[in-house]
Amino acid sequence: MNADVVNEAYMKKVNKFKTNTSFEGMETCAFYWANILGCIILGPLSCLVYLCSSCYIIEPMEAYVFTSFNKVRGVEKKQGLHCQPVCMRERQKVDLKVKSLIVESNIPDMTGSPMDVKAMVNYRITDPIASTMNVGNVPHFVQTQAFDTVLRICGKFPYKAHNNVDVSLLGDAHHIAVQMRELLQKKCEIAGVEIMRADFIDLSYSTAMTMSLLQVQKAEARLDARSKVVEGAVSITHDAINTLNDSEIGLSAQSQMELASSLMTLSCSDDGNV
Secondary structure, eight states, X not given: OOHHHHHHHHHHHHHHHHHOOSOOTHHHHHHHHHHHHXXXXXXXXXHHHHHHHTEEEEOTTEEEEEEETTEEEEEEOOOEEEEOOOTTOEEEEEEOSOEEEEEEEEEEOTTOOEEEXXXXXEEEESOHHHHHHTOSOHHHHHHHHHHHHHHHHHTTSOSSOSSSSSOOTTTXXXXXXXXXXXXXHHHHGGGTEEXXXXXXXXXEEOHHHHHXXXXXXXXXXXXXXXXXXXXXXXXXXXXXXXXXXXXXXXOOHHHHHHHHHHHHHHHHHGGGTO
């Protein structure tokens, strides 16, 4: 679904919640009469208990969302002691502190190579109404959206670039993390969540892929070493033949070929270790 459509639907829903902050008609009568009759019927002692249960404390970085008759009546963020009638009214606490989560999984890159990816996300709730009305479990929702975002982002780039022009996860992780945070923010707006940071902690090839890469690197190293040995052997043979020709020792063409063959064989063999 398009993110703009989701955000538009989300804003309509939030505006609907925020317009229902006052009682209407029978709701007003039912609310106040229920509280008044409750105090009269219960008696002085029970009334005192009822009033005490109506009091609550808001700690720093906390908020309460009040609902009644399936409508949002308001949000309280001010710290300190507060009192609200509890009859026919519910209050739900929302934690506004910054939270962190870790996304860790085996994810393929753009080429299909498996990677061990670990990413960290810092977020906080900025809209208590949206977090309570639109999403049932905010941490689980953010965790799921973060995993989906990391999966999508890693699938758009290779782990390692073959040149300095291409963008890769290994060389441009910081810039790619900015795109990851922006994408995750769009996904979490419906929950009233602000993504403060989304970054990679670890990016590496999986164990099976690492063994294959080591074999490739070993083969490349053997080829480079053999190429240098052959280059050196040719240079040694060329210098030896030129030195002999410049001296009083004269070599025939057949002798030069045999000498070159012997020197090349001796120089390139290196006891068979290369």
